[in-house]
Amino acid sequence: MTIELELDNRIGTTSGLAGFWRKIRWDALLVFLTVIWGSTFLLVQNSIKLVEPFSFLSMRFTIATLALAIIFRKRLVRITRRELVTGSIIGVFVFAAFALQTVGLQFTTTSKAGFITGLYVPLVPIMAIFLLRHFPAPLIWLGVFFSTLGMGLLSINDNFNLDFGIGELLVLGCAVACALHIVTVSKFAPKADAINLTTVQIGVTALLSLASVFISGEPLVIAPAPAWGSALFMGLIATAFALSVMNRAQQFISSTRATLIYALEPAWAGLFGVVIAGETLSFPAMMGCLLIFAGMVVSGIGESIKSK
Template sequence: MKQKQAKAELLLLLAALFWGVAFVPQKIAMAHIEPLAFNAWRFFLGGLLLIPIVYWLGARREQVAMEEGSDVLHSWRKCLPGGAVLGFWLFLGAALQQVSLLYTTAGRAGFITGFYLLLVPVIGLSLGHKTNRWTWAGVALALIGLYWLADFSEEAQLIGDLMVFASAFVFAIQVLSADYLVHRYDALRLAAIQFLVCGVLSAIASLLTEQPTLQAAWDAAWPIAYMMIFSTAIAFTFQLLGQRNAAPSHATVIMSLESVFAVAAGWLFLNELLSAKELVGCGLMLAGMFVSHYGNHNGTHH
């Protein structure tokens, strides 16, 4: 069991690494292609890439479910409404996040995006989920960190930071929706539908508001390739497989390392340097995530 758990947690760590590093190609792509067009390519191609993975991982699980005589809610048709809802939230969150990279740095965007981990239990309150004082302490710490991280003298950067913050809210809603749906439908099919729907919505929005060209997509080919392969198909599959066997408290802490990987990748590949003040802000945000999840998994309501 310990070995199984260690393997699961390694998969989650790799997923967090792929997602953290992803802010670099996302930022680089903005020099070549418009934000919504970029999302259209990365999500639609990523969704297509996930379809063979669904069949590869799904065949065995379906056989087991059939043998046990359980009610299999795994057909594509049954997963379509839920996947479409998730695709809408993903489209909204990803659009805000991607546009924000025109104004702010990859590292900052990565850190502020991590705030969604704290927003999940807070928004969950309105759905009747329980929470405790540790969550509120974590949110307070992270908000102080966010205040330190925000640069009020740079108007353009502040606009970018606020857009990422809005995207974190949307991602929190998406996570709560996914949490409800994955217990009722096949998670990988939901994911593939979610990515395809998000890709189509991004394409429509791009055609309406941007001037997308094939040349721009070609110029941004390697960032698109990284996003569709590593950030979409592989990382999502790793997260799904990892969350089956990882301890929930460990899983959340590992996933929050995405923020740290984003800052490290921004420094390593884009020469983005954080000031001492910004580093303090990042530290407080990370501490807030840890405090919140430590409390949630050691509190009395479980």
């Protein structure tokens, strides 16, 4: 939190050169977050070889909840009933996203999982039509087309046979849940304290993860040290710290600008998968990744043009 607090102490107007450099600093922090998030795909995949998926999720989100509760304890004292209710609703989608992604990573590569998860970017404007009555700009439909075509190519191997199994299907469900999460946040967040809402979401995710441990019949065992190390990193850095920076950064930069930066996450996930884990992608799959990335960027630009 040191970097965030240092920047926080320098808050002033966002006009002129000072405002420009402030935005650049927050941009850089968000890019750093995408590196962290990109690395988590490989971390999760390795961790669930040591501990069951829901057990790992309960470890991660319990740590994150405790961290947020300690850091923002004074704000949580003033939490409202509305924040508890709406945060719980949103938390269901957060849990669904992470549960589907974590289980899916048992059956697919980190590279594929990263890019399939990134499909939430073009999915958001489509869902916003039905849930928010917000109609997307025409350019967004081009982004949806690119992403859909990319999804098809990502499902083909070098022999041009279908290579889309249960892992890819689960991660696609994660992308849908991520999109629902973003849309519901847009619907409920304006009248709520962002930190309180976030803490409730993460807390609900922790509770649902713990409940899933018992429902799924996962064995209750003491996790090995490497799994706890991953859970600490994921809970403190990739969740508590990252969400705190996100909430603060988007006070200075637009959500569209932030979303375009977040689109770097699958690229980092793919890079970590190839360089560290030695994963390979078929040529059609590589073209699919590029099209999905293009779809995310085009969708973000389309939303930016509409908002002007």
